[in-house]
Amino acid sequence: MRDVAVIGVGITKWGEIWKQSLRDIYVETALLALEDAGVDRVDSMYVGSMSPGLFVGQEHIGALLSDYLGQKHIPAVRVESACASGGVAVRMGFMEVASGISDAVLVSGIEKMTDVGGDEATYALGSAADQEYEGYHGLTFPGLYALIARAHMEKYGTTREQLAMVAVKNHKNGANNPNAQFPFEVTVEQVINSVKVADPLNILDCSPITDGAAAVVLVPAEKAREMKKPVIKIVGSGFATDSFALAQRKEITWLEATYLAGQRAYGMAGKKPEDLDLLEVHDCFTIAEICVTEALGVVEKGRGGAAVEAGETALEGRIPVNTSGGLKSKGHPVGATGVAQVMEVVKQLRGEAGKRQVKDPRVGMTQNMGGSGASTVCHIFEREA
Amino acid sequence: MSTPSRYWREIPQRYRKEANRCAPCDLIYFPPRLICPECGNRALEKTVLAEKGSLMTYTIIRVPPSQFKDQAPYAVGIVEMDDGVKLTGQVVDCEFDKMHTGMRLQMEFRKMYDVGHSGIICYGYKFVPEY
Amino acid sequence: MEGIVGYGAYIPRNRIKVEEIAKVWGADAPSYKKGLMLEEKSVPSPDQDTITMSVEASKNALKRANIDPVKIGAVYVGSESHPYAVKPSGTVLAEALGATPECHTADFEFACKAGTEGMFVALNLVKAGAVEFGLGVGADTSQGAPGDALEYSAAAGAAAFIFGRENLVARALETYAFMTDTPDFRRRENKYYPQHGGRFTGDPAYFKHVTGAARGILEKAGAEPQDLDYVIFHQPNGKFPLRVGKLLGFSKEQILPGWLVNKLGNTYSGSSPLGLTSTLDIAKAGDKILLISYGSGAGSDAFIFEVTDHIDKVRDLAPRTRDMLDNNKNYLEYGEYAKFRHKIRKAD
Structure with missing residues (x-):
């Protein structure tokens, strides 16, 4: 297993982002991470997202977001573990770099939650609990x-x-x-x-209910050492x-x-x-x-x-x-x-x-x-x- | 929200509290499982849950999912049944200021919610103070 | 001999007082209370309906009957407030009790008489030998139009009776039915509230059919009013059952154990059946009980039961009706009552 380091991070202002769509928020944030990392192209992408299907009616966002980020044809997949989706995406990226399969992985997390009303957002979040034996009882x-x-x-x-x-x-x-x-x-x-x-x-x-994204770029630690910034290893x-x-x-x-x-x-x-x-x-x-x-x-x-x-x-x-x-x-x-x-x-x-x-x-x-x-x-x- | 097939499938649990039990572990599973997560036993036997139990913890839901709006505010608790199974359910017919952990409860058959004005009516168990 | 092997009641805990309703409509509460002999009525919670109350009453009956529910071959729910217009209440009840799938079920509707109809059919199926046990339930969450006289009385409750041939709580000595086409009360399809014929609901409707059924069954049984220990009439208000009792020659002592209406209201299909449960709660072996229902439209079912000594063994296996009526009450204000009964217009 190779040592893995984080060489780039990006985030944009979080809140109720009425003007931007899921893909726009994503691209703006991911570009900040790529810029911070000093890379233009990555080998693959993981996107942590709990429920784009329920929040914006959009599944298959790995392909959507890699397309709009201009990272043509790379492997790109959404990772889901409810509110832990982002952290699990980081783990997937970490494993991919550590294993030697990829040398640069863009890991991001995103949720666009305000395109639905409060009831629908409550429903979407509730789907992370046991729908039949918790949600059914109004919990x-x-x-x-x-x-x-x-x-x-x-x-x-x-x-x-x-x-x-x-x-x-x-x-x-x-x-x-x-x-x-x-x-x-x-x-x-x-x-x-x-x-x-x-x-x-x-x-x-x-x-709160929030729209926002965050992104990090993971590379082998040896590559990170070639950069000027402090080397932060996972x-x-x-x-x-x-x-x-x-x-x-x-x-x-x-x-x-x-x-x-x-x-x-x-x-x-x-x-x-x-x-x-x-x-x-x-x-x-x-x-x-x-x-x-x-x-x-x-x-x-x-x-x-x-x-x-x-x-x-x-x-x-x-x-x-x-x-x-x-x-x-x-x-x-x-x-x-x-x-x-x-x-x-x-x-x-x-x-x-x-x-x-x-x-x-x-x-x-x-x-x-x-x-x-x-x-x-x-x-x-x-x-x- | 429940569709007819999804609701219908759970009827043995919601109406009759049908569970299953791993005899070697002496543990009851509700809803029933195909495999005991403790020992891997797949030969679980049918059983039915106890009717009564004690309140372990509870909350008063004041911001409910849309299908529960008519019932809010309402109490939801975790109840340890007399057979050791822990269940989530609403606690009704009790003033909030009289609720306390450890209080004795029993199950009653109640309406959970209507699926809109034209959909199915969903029933199940809730808890009321023991009488 | 066939008869009742188990009985059970269910009354929701919410109540609203006559004064609370009268206040909203500017009505004179004392005259309503006196005129209807009614003080308060039961109200279902938003999570209670005819089905849920039927299940609870039937579970209480099952506790007293102490039988395997799968042996119940017929399940009949009588109500004028079945939750579904099309889709049976009885299937939910039978499933909740564990009586499926070898079971005949039907929902009855005949204004306030539907409960005794279910009982009548279940009992007679047992008598015919078609089923080992039959369940008849009367349950309602009735609605009176806001401000209408019916709003003071339309209440919620359920009573369930399991009929069989052995270990009887009460033997069924006689049954009788009396009915004509009399449109004293009705609710058309898709209408929320019923309409009634005012004073026409009295003499040509309630009194004619209740007295007709009472005289018919007494004659059939060769009995006089004084041969009965208790009598229960349908209770649309407090006054009617007392007046019809007097008219027929029954004493207040015979009527009052089953007279719940002043504190319960009119539970429609549950009304006279609930009176029977509260009478069984206090009856002794050998007591004879006359039950006469009434349903607008119009007709009456009549039964004579004779209590056995078995009742003392099973009576306390389930809650007594008067206890449910008197304990753990929760008084509602009209606003809350209106919300519970879906009388408030809301956004979609």
């Missing part, structure tokens, strides 16, 4: 995480305020991210008093699945797939949680970040809420989590999220994160989760000395 995505939240609160004493503090922290980081959908700060009071969505979660506990990749329906998990508050994906990534990288300088995790809801930090071993089981309250995961804390603003502030164009996480970690490791720069990080991790946690993909990145 929504915020509802699934609300079930986890209440169980976590009752089991570990996690407070409503601690949930809110995840949003407060991530919005504070996102306020320094010019590409974020909601680059502004919020207070605990605002979160707690925001519109109820699925008790105990309110609207400000939830990631040193660990872990992917795991779990019982599909939340009810069937052994422990409702424990994200086993995240734990296993994390362990696999740590194992490949030869790293431990203590080696990490920052993480980008899947805070689709405030409770998710709390559970993820526990499953990845960066905080003790049950202490996820307390750790946020103590500032351990703040930008200047012991282990910064979601310096980009997370899904919460940056936005959550579902399939794009996993790729944007990679981009944030690469930017941080390169020292290009501007006002939200963590001091001299060397190792960073991404965690991207599908559904209520039935699939998770993790990557560990390291800057070469």
Whole structure:
């Protein structure tokens, strides 16, 4: 297996992008990544996208987007694992370069979510849950995480305020991210008093509906070393699945797939949680970040809420989590999220994160989760000395 | 939303709670599975779920999918049945402020939603306080 | 001998008071309450209909009957509010109970008499030896037009009876039917609310048919009113069953155990059958019970049952009707009631 590095990253401003179509958003973003990488042509493409079929009625987007990007005739395919689609696309690209099949792979993630109304978007997102035994009972995505939240609160004493503090922290980081959908700060009071969505979660506990894309270019590390930029290697990749329906998990508050994906990534990288300088995790809801930090071993089981309250995961804390603003502030164009996480970690490791720069990080991790946690993909990145 | 064939296929589960069981593992699967994920056993036997259980966690859905709009706000919980199976379902006939984890519940046959004005009517189980 | 082997009831928990409805229409609540002898009525939740209530009532009947549901050879649901215009309610019920596929099913409709029609046919199929067990259910989620007198009474509930030949809760001693063509009440195809003939629904309709059926079955059985321990009449309001009872020579004591209407409303096809369940809840071995339904259009079915000592063994295997009527109630305001009953015009 060859060492793999990320040599180019690209993102455009996320939000409600009324003027651009799926293909236009994609091309604009992918060109930024190619430019950053200094390459014109790639050997193949992976596109992480959860449901272009339901959001814009367009399947087969691998071929569509390679055509519009001007990458004629290359292999191009869409990768889907619900909200983890982007992260899994990164893994596919990583494996293709590591194996020697390709020398330059463009991995991107995209979701164009506002071309349908709210009901249709809710339906599309709901299709990541068990349609027959969760959706049939009127359970929504915020509802699934609300079930986890209440169980976590009752089991570990996690407070409503601690949930809110995840949003407060991530919005504070996102306020320094010019590409974020909601680059502004919020207070605990605002979160707690925001519109109820699925008790105990309110609207400000939830990631938004977003249009957006992100792209990265992967090459063998030896090629990356020929470039002027710092070499950011993918040193660990872990992917795991779990019982599909939340009810069937052994422990409702424990994200086993995240734990296993994390362990696999740590194992490949030869790293431990203590080696990490920052993480980008899947805070689709405030409770998710709390559970993820526990499953990845960066905080003790049950202490996820307390750790946020103590500032351990703040930008200047012991282990910064979601310096980009997370899904919460940056936005959550579902399939794009996993790729944007990679981009944030690469930017941080390169020292290009501007006002939200963590001091001299060397190792960073991404965690991207599908559904209520039935699939998770993790990557560990390291800057070469 | 359910089409007639998709709905009809699930009737044994939705109407009669038909499940299956891996005898060596002493685990019940609902919906029934072809293979036990714990031991790989494919000779699973038919069984029927318990009628009663205890509420493990719940939420109040205030922003529902379109077909549930008439029912909102409504409670959805995960219920541990007395046979150990954990089920997702609505909890009805109970004021939200009286709900608590651990409360005893039993199943009732209810309407889940209508498929528009002309489609099928979808039925299934919900949970009500034990009486 | 054939008769009832299991009975069950179901009443939704929602209620609306006469005052709450009267307030909206500027009507005088005290005079309605007095005139109709009605205080409140049951209302189904948005997730309840004739089918769901039939299933729950039948499951309660099954608990008392303690039989293998696959042995039920006939399933009949009587209602004027079948959820589908075309597609049976009975198939859902039979499937939910586990009575399929060797089972005959039909949906009955005859205004408020449909429930006893199902019972009548199920019982007589058992009597004929065509089926081992037969199930007859009366259930309705009836609607009165907003502001109409019927809105104060149109209620929701279900009662189910499983008939068989052994382990009887009550023996069926006699049946009788009485009907003519009398258009006192109707709902045309695709119309949401029924229309009624006002005072024409009284003497030539309800009273004529109920007394006709009562006198007919008593004569057939060679019995007098005082030979019966209990009597249940159809209960469109509180007054009619009491008045017709008096007219026929029955005492209030015979009527009141099955008289649920003041707190329940008129559950249409479920009305007199629910009265029978609440009477069985308190009856003793040897008690004789007369049941007389009424359905507009118009006709009455009549039954005489004799309770056996087996009833004491099965009575508490399912909830009692009065308990469902009196406990865990949820009072609705008119707005919520209007929403539940789909009386609010909404965007598509």
